[in-house]
Amino acid sequence: SYELTQPPSVSVSPGQTARITCSGDALPKQYAYWYQQKPGQAPVLVIYKDSERPSGIPERFSGSSSGTTVTLTISGVQAEDEADYYCQSADSSGTVVFGGGTKLTVL
Amino acid sequence: QVQLQESGPGLVKPSQTLSLTCTVSGGSISSGGYYWSWIRQHPGKGLEWIGYIYYSGSTYYNPSLKSRVTISVDTSKNQFSLKLSSVTAADTAVYYCARGADQVGQFDYWGQGTLVTVSS
Numbered sequence: 773s774y775e776l777t778q779p780p781s782v783s784v785s786p787g788q789t790a791r792i793t794c795s796g797d798a799l800p801k802q803y804a805y806w807y808q809q810k811p812g813q814a815p816v817l818v819i820y821k822d823s824e825r826p827s828g829i830p831e832r833f834s835g836s837s838s839g840t841t842v843t844l845t846i847s848g849v850q851a852e853d854e855a856d857y858y859c860q861s862a863d864s865s866g867t868v869v870f871g872g873g874t875k876l877t878v879l
Numbered sequence: 880q881v882q883l884q885e886s887g888p889g890l891v892k893p894s895q896t897l898s899l900t901c902t903v904s905g906g907s908i909s910s911g912g913y914y915w916s917w918i919r920q921h922p923g924k925g926l927e928w929i930g931y932i933y934y935s936g937s938t939y940y941n942p943s944l945k946s947r948v949t950i951s952v953d954t955s956k957n958q959f960s961l962k963l964s965s966v967t968a969a970d971t972a973v974y975y976c977a978r979g980a981d982q983v984g985q986f987d988y989w990g991q992g993t994l995v996t997v998s999s
Binding site: 773813826861862870873 | 987
């Protein structure tokens with residue numbers, strides 16, 4: 773079955789830039805989406821269609837795509853950004869797939 | 880503001896059928912354009928998509944669960960439902976309902992989630 777691969781963890785100091793990658797063979801043909809999930813809460817969409825930002829999401833969140841890898845970038849990380857981040861896309865048949873998640877730690 | 884709320888039993892016995900309902904407010908399922916999904920999260924683990932239903936009743940399920948899943952919609956009540964049959968302890972998870980703005984995701988509104996435990 774199709775898989776999206778994310779690093780288990782990323783650590784960054786406040787004010788620095790965090791980059792979380794997600795790799796998958798179908799990413800050149802399928803959009804990627806990113807979700808932020810804080811403990812005990814439902815996920816929140818932070819990036820859609822590779823690089824679009826929903827209303828209400830801070831400008832420090834951005835997304836990019838290159839080949840089989842998409843990247844979520846958080847510029848000027850704040851303590852409140854500490855959370856789990858999941859990428860999501862679909863395989864060639866349209867089955868929705870989530871990455872394994874990345875725990876962002878703000879040091 | 881669209882809101883989704885899951886409801887259903889928090890405890891299900893092994894081999895029985897898990898049944899959950901998602902009530903949508905602030906928007907109409909029958910207006911179309913959105914794909915109403917169920918997503919689950921095993922304790923301490925990642926997210927797993929179960930399937931979606933469109934207002935017309937058309938469905939698409941995760942192949943890994945397809946043989947046990949049924950998603951239905953009741954537009955008169957603005958609700959959609961999940962049935963998962965023959966459950967085992969491996970089905971213990973937080974179950975979320977969510978609105979997909981795209982056929983392949985873009986889940987822009989989520990319910991708060993409901994924990995379903997499978998145990999005798």
